Amino acid sequence: MSEFITVFDIEVLNMDPASVCSIGIVQLRNMKVYKEYYSLIRPANLSFDKYRYNVHHISPKMLVNQKSFLEVWEDIKPFFENQIVVSHDIQSDMSSIRAALKKNRIPFPRMWMSCTNVLAHLVEPDLKKYNVTDLCSHYHIQIDHPHHALYDAKAAAEILHKLILKSDASSLAELHEIHHIEMGEMRENYYRNIIAPEHASMNVKRKYIFTNQSVAFTGNTRVPKEKLSMHLKKVHGYYNRDVNTHTDYLVIGHFGYYKTRYGKSNKKVKKALTLKRMGQDIKIISEKEYMRMLNRKTRSY
Known part of the structure; x- marks a missing residue:
């Protein structure tokens, strides 16, 4: 059975995450280029950002007569819907795609997500840098126009191919199985990120509920937070100091639980609820639930 993979890259015009201004796509069929797509995009927010312009050299003036994201989405929807999608920084890129979808009132399509940055941390744990340019240098891949979305997507596709070969895997799905890494998933009103790159090399086969899960703590705990995080480490979970798009669980301390959970002053709870709504x-x-779940094994065990 053929494995289709959409490898993409985007550029963003300014600080507005929905201001996607270009997209490049390489669709792979069994790791060979099957289709390519590139377009500039006219975002609703055309404000100028000097820092980003110096990276991608796309100015607001260049976008005035381009298609809107809504129009471009009609072209690119088949590359994303019910597909495996990959980029070199899937967390950041999909954050902008989701923001643009939301701004245009487009329901989240169903897709599964992987990341060449995460996979490179697994396959090449001794490298010092993992950006596209350095990985291209490591694998002797030529990249003609850095920060051009299509050329960056092509480079990411070649990096992905090298990572699969290095792992003796026959497909991206098998590469994930070898390293016990779950793909991220998105569907309407639901989003689950792939593991963070900095945690990738510590990933193990999942045995306990909190294995490979990112957990944050807040509120007044009965057990010192240092001990709670030590317990987490023993089952190969990851302590998150803050709540972010990689957080799987937020644990609220025993003392004053209801006030912390249902009040409006705790910043971590507010952030978690915002992410949940998104x-x-x-x-x-x-905390009581956390302690009860700590040594509970997954169903596969």
Whole structure:
């Protein structure tokens, strides 16, 4: 059965995450280029950002007569819907895609997500840098126009191919299985990120509920937070100091639980609820629940 993969890259015009101003796509069929797509995009917010312009050299003036994201989405929807999608920084790129979808009132399509940055941390744990340019240099891949979305997508596709070959895998799906890495997933009103790059090399086969899960703590805990994080480490979970798009669980301390959970002053709870409303699969639990779940094994065990 053929494996289709959409490898993409975007550029963003300014600080507005929805201001996607270009997209490049390489669709792979069994790791060979099947289709390519590139377009400039006219975002609703055309404000100028000097820093970003110096990176991608796309100015607001260049975008005035280009298609809107809504129009471009009609072209690119088949590359994303019910597909495996890959970029070199899937967390950031999909954050902008989701923002643009939301701004245009487009429901999230169903897709599965992988990331060449995460996979490179797994396959090449001894490298010092993992950006596209350095990985291209490591693998002797020529990149003609850095920060041009199509050329960056092509480079990411070649990097992906090298990572699969280096792992003796026959497909991207097998590469994920070898390294016990779940793909991220998105569907309407739901979003679950792939593991963070900095945690990738510590990933193990999932045995306990909190194995490979990112957990943050807040509120007044009965057990010192240092001990709670030590317990987490023993089951190969990851302690998150802050709540972000990689957080799987937010644990609220035993003392004053209801005030912390249902009040309006705790910043971590507010952030978790915001992410939850945006579709992120983040669970808010009590310290008591956390302790009860800590040594509970997954169903596969």
